[in-house]
Amino acid sequence: MLKGRNLIDPMDFSTEELEEVFNLAEKIIENPDKYSKIGEGKLLATLFFEPSTRTRFSFEAAMLRLGGKVLGFSDANSSSASKGESVADTIRVVGGYADVVAMRHPKEGAAKVASMYSEVPVINAGDGGHQHPTQTLTDLLTIRRKKGEFSNHTIGLCGDLKFGRTVHSLVKALSRYKNNKFVLISPEELKIPDYIKKEVLIKNNIEFVEVDRLEDVVDKLDILYMTRVQKERFFNEEDYLRLKDSYVLNEEKMKLAKKDMIILHPLPRVNEIAAEVDNDPRACYFQQTKYGMYARMALIAKLLGVCE
């Protein structure tokens, strides 16, 4: 039973609970009209203490497409936070107005604090560089729709693996399934943190390799998860110039890839995927954002308990 629960950390839900969400998401995808009124009379509050249009839109579209309604703010300036109010107070007030809350906050742990004081379910819509669990739901639902299962994949993670919270969450999430292998593609400066390697990969006996050039490994991958590499992250200009093209996915690299590899990206994309790739049938990142809406529809419906 997910009714009344919070979603703060991507690992808050068991694999069975995730299945429950994804099963509902797929039913909604197949027959959206059937679910277009189950949220009637329910109110979602979107508390975005820092702007993130895409995520906010996805939540709001999800609620509206369930027949529910939405109120919210899109940056902290127009919130009572600017008058010095604590997150605990804000959520107690907003929880009196709304039936479910999606909260984005620049501070790690803010959503967790909110959930402790809230009388309604709280969904973490991103807390600093920490967690962003609905992005993980989005990523997983896309993999399930495109690959049919969460096991037996070789997953390439490319770009900034050090700071990319969505990457960390995806590694943790997929480590709960069988027979997955990870190919970690990043410059030295942006390698995945040690604790992920030790406490997630090695601990669970999961095979992985670390490389620094996408072109060397792209032919092995079933799933390629791209992220942006920001110039500022590099220690020196020389490294940046030598490596930057390795983290740009283009037609040339796509020629090396499997015919059924899928490309994911949390978006927004800047130039790490060339526009020429957009029409490749393996490019799934725009569809992925749409699945994000469906994942959130299913999640909200489950937390509200308006759907069995």
Add this chain to the structure above:
Amino acid sequence: MLKGRNLIDPMDFSTEELEEVFNLAEKIIENPDKYSKIGEGKLLATLFFEPSTRTRFSFEAAMLRLGGKVLGFSDANSSSASKGESVADTIRVVGGYADVVAMRHPKEGAAKVASMYSEVPVINAGDGGHQHPTQTLTDLLTIRRKKGEFSNHTIGLCGDLKFGRTVHSLVKALSRYKNNKFVLISPEELKIPDYIKKEVLIKNNIEFVEVDRLEDVVDKLDILYMTRVQKERFFNEEDYLRLKDSYVLNEEKMKLAKKDMIILHPLPRVNEIAAEVDNDPRACYFQQTKYGMYARMALIAKLLGVCE
């Protein structure tokens, strides 16, 4: 009949008209589902020329929970005001789109001007330091829910009584009922203005005392209305240091209070009520914000005339 009326000043409504609003509010509290569609097809415009998330949320939640819809802006930067448009013109345009308008403006009298040009009801959601009538509705509904009547109370008002518009309005509103006594608790610099004393309290033969320490009088009170005391308001540091703790409500002071005293606060609260008081059953300030939503639901329904 409140249909088509404006609410600009907390005293715009007679006590009978207030009763009408509160009677409806209580019916909604008891059976919200029955009222969840009476606003269908109606549109509220929230024109917030200065940000006030809490108030805006309360209005928007109220309209949405009546089955209505909302459009608005949350600060002047994203409004036509930045192009030099007058309030009169703005309201004539918006009144063409919406069925009722809630307006917050930094200038005193702005909502009054708007109401003179509007073809639809205008609700003052705060005009500078002047009026904030739906906060008064909120305060009164909370007193009615918790105390059953508006008469026969000893009401303590604590903190900044000079600039606190909600305090002034509450004094005026409760002065219309019988046998109330006021205990005005503030530092010298922040005493209630003379005109309130002369034209409201003395004129109506209402008993009141002025004191500067909460702990000296808290045991006498049926209702304690807390507000924030800002350091900048004090004339000198010495006074501030000597008195600041007197205006902080904590467990210790609550031990002196009556068992059925209720604590109100217009929120946001910073530190004038210690967190340790939040779980005291006499702490009503979070419930109060929820009653604020119900008060606004009743008000909007009455002004729209969608409910008898």
Add this chain to the structure above:
Amino acid sequence: MLKGRNLIDPMDFSTEELEEVFNLAEKIIENPDKYSKIGEGKLLATLFFEPSTRTRFSFEAAMLRLGGKVLGFSDANSSSASKGESVADTIRVVGGYADVVAMRHPKEGAAKVASMYSEVPVINAGDGGHQHPTQTLTDLLTIRRKKGEFSNHTIGLCGDLKFGRTVHSLVKALSRYKNNKFVLISPEELKIPDYIKKEVLIKNNIEFVEVDRLEDVVDKLDILYMTRVQKERFFNEEDYLRLKDSYVLNEEKMKLAKKDMIILHPLPRVNEIAAEVDNDPRACYFQQTKYGMYARMALIAKLLGVCE
């Protein structure tokens, strides 16, 4: 059939297609309740990369009054654009959430680009100084409501005819109808661009005169379209002082005008129409903004194909 189409340039629709939109708009005006649910289950995204409250409100009110729902942002700061995302990517994402998009952007051509990548209809809600086609729909619907036809009028266009995109669009639009004459009233510095004269007026054999004082010609006009003249646009102070009063419509000038002349203005108005004119029955500019909402309701319904 307008279903699935975009509206980027005011001339995108044939006169027959415009008729189709206006016929529906008039039906909605006469019986709004009949159309208050045809948009149920549909979602409008309002992407305002620069603020324009009036236009955004008009779109949102239109969608909400059709029974649809709305999500959006009101300035670029709270959008992913600030993370460097392209318009093409933004629209591909938002097109996955919404059924129709209204987009305002400071860059000319932005809406056109968006429409090329969007899977749902895109409406240009203003792209820089370029196009603003729903304002033209608004202007035309007002003329049709007030004058019954688009032919046989003497139309005065007054003020800044050089930079006023709504003026250019209106000239083009009315040039498709028979027997119209234009009186172009502006200071030398702000005369209508040559290409409009050559490629629209002269090419279509349309009669026009250029004058620099409103009072000299106001008696000839059936329609007077006012726009603002900004001091900064003048080459020298002397000209400005000599001419500025010529571009202010007041009671005195209205005494010279025909009894059935109508005054239009795209709003916001600053002081180019004196407040004393507002109650003149010939002043149609506030009604015009309301017609703007109805025009957008009809447009959205047609593009969504929810109405035959």
